[in-house]
Amino acid sequence: MQKDFLPINGTDHIEFYVGNAKQASLYYQHCFGFSLVAYAGPETGVRDRASYVLQQNKIRFVLTTPLQPNSDIAAHVSRHGDGVKVLALWVDDATKSFNETVVRGAVPAFAPHTIKDEAGEVVLSAIHTYGDTIHTFVERKNYKGPFLPGYQSVKGSLQSKSVGLKYVDHCVGNVELGKMNTWVDFYEKVMGFSLLVTFDDKDISTEYSSLMSKVVSNGNGYIKFPINEPASGKKKSQIEEYLDFYTSPGVQHIAIATDDIIETVTALRERGVEFLRVPDTYYQDVLSRVGKINEDLEDLKRQNILIDRDEEGYLLQIFSKPVQDRPTLFFEIIERNGAKSFGKGNFKALFESIEREQALRGNL
Numbered sequence: 001m002q003k004d005f006l007p008i009n010g011t012d013h014i015e016f017y018v019g020n021a022k023q024a025s026l027y028y029q030h031c032f033g034f035s036l037v038a039y040a041g042p043e044t045g046v047r048d049r050a051s052y053v054l055q056q057n058k059i060r061f062v063l064t065t066p067l068q069p070n071s072d073i074a075a076h077v078s079r080h081g082d083g084v085k086v087l088a089l090w091v092d093d094a095t096k097s098f099n100e101t102v103v104r105g106a107v108p109a110f111a112p113h114t115i116k117d118e119a120g121e122v123v124l125s126a127i128h129t130y131g132d133t134i135h136t137f138v139e140r141k142n143y144k145g146p147f148l149p150g151y152q153s154v155k156g157s158l159q160s161k162s163v164g165l166k167y168v169d170h171c172v173g174n175v176e177l178g179k180m181n182t183w184v185d186f187y188e189k190v191m192g193f194s195l196l197v198t199f200d201d202k203d204i205s206t207e208y209s210s211l212m213s214k215v216v217s218n219g220n221g222y223i224k225f226p227i228n229e230p231a232s233g234k235k236k237s238q239i240e241e242y243l244d245f246y247t248s249p250g251v252q253h254i255a256i257a258t259d260d261i262i263e264t265v266t267a268l269r270e271r272g273v274e275f276l277r278v279p280d281t282y283y284q285d286v287l288s289r290v291g292k293i294n295e296d297l298e299d300l301k302r303q304n305i306l307i308d309r310d311e312e313g314y315l316l317q318i319f320s321k322p323v324q325d326r327p328t329l330f331f332e333i334i335e336r337n338g339a340k341s342f343g344k345g346n347f348k349a350l351f352e353s354i355e356r357e358q359a360l361r362g363n364l
């Protein structure tokens with residue numbers, strides 16, 4: 001077997017460009033149970049932006065907002081609304097990661113450079129992926145600070161309590177019609193990922209809309225990127241609705257793993273997170289499809305949690321409504337009990353639910 005030319009230790013962080021990072025940071029602390037751990041902005045000598053770093057177990061979100069009208073960050077927010085700018089990957093060698101991918105055709109976003117403060121040094125480099133999204137390579141083996149050099153440790157005004165979100169399971173990109181294979185090729189050739197699964201419109205179609213999806217994964221399987229493109233249906237696909245409102249390809253959803261989805265979703269609902277609903281009829285014959293599960297079906301039904309099974313086990317999952325006014329980014333909460341798949345058996349029920357929401361927005 002060929003040596004992995006791009007070893008990745010995991011997701012380092014996900015950076016969102018948002019219209020108001022101060023308020024968004026409270027949203028993720030209050031509703032999703034994150035803790036504020038670090039900050040950079042005018043008070044720390046950064047003039048053009050403010051960034052809040054939130055953490056929960058292995059998940060790190062950075063919320064960045066522009067302080068001036070004429071900047072790349074302001075242009076990004078104007079064009080896309082709140083959304084994901086950076087899917088940052090934790091590597092041992094950010095220079096080699098950059099060189100290996102650029103030589104294979106990656107478009108550089110910025111070249112490797114070292115940043116330092118009294119807690120040590122970090123090497124960063126970055127390449128472009130779909131839309132305005134980038135992958136930053138973060139080499140932090142010589143750093144002991146709270147996030148990156150330049151960020152100061154801070155404590156939030158809220159007493160945050162984790163809701164049991166553990167790590168990023170997968171991040172999904174939406175791309176234009178006909179572009180899915182281009183981006184699958186990119187991840188295979190430029191980043192050395194391999195194709196895990198393919199879903200075609202026979203798997204994922206309802207009366208109205210459908211999509212095509214392929215999932216790529218890195219060598220150790222820690223990074224999984226499904227890529228969706230719209231497929232033609234009678235009415236507008238949910239992927240087209242996303243592309244219309246994000247105005248380009250971008251991150252559609254981030255799936256976060258929990259060890260106890262009933263407890264996590266109960267807490268998220270109490271804190272105000274809204275989820276898509278499937279009809280109660282979903283639960284009438286679900287056990288005949290998925291077989292025996294450890295949870296009480298009534299508990300899952302009460303929280304409207306979905307169930308699916310593959311050859312290796314089963315999974316429980318639920319999807320939030322979009323977390324900004326544009327119908328773009330949303331979250332998935334997932335508990336894996338052996339299953340390594342993505343919930344194909346739930347697609348139909350789920351997409352019918354999404355279409356009900358699209359119809360309410362006048363976009364179907």
Ligand code: FE2
Nearest residue numbers: 172255332342
């Ligand atoms: Fe997902």
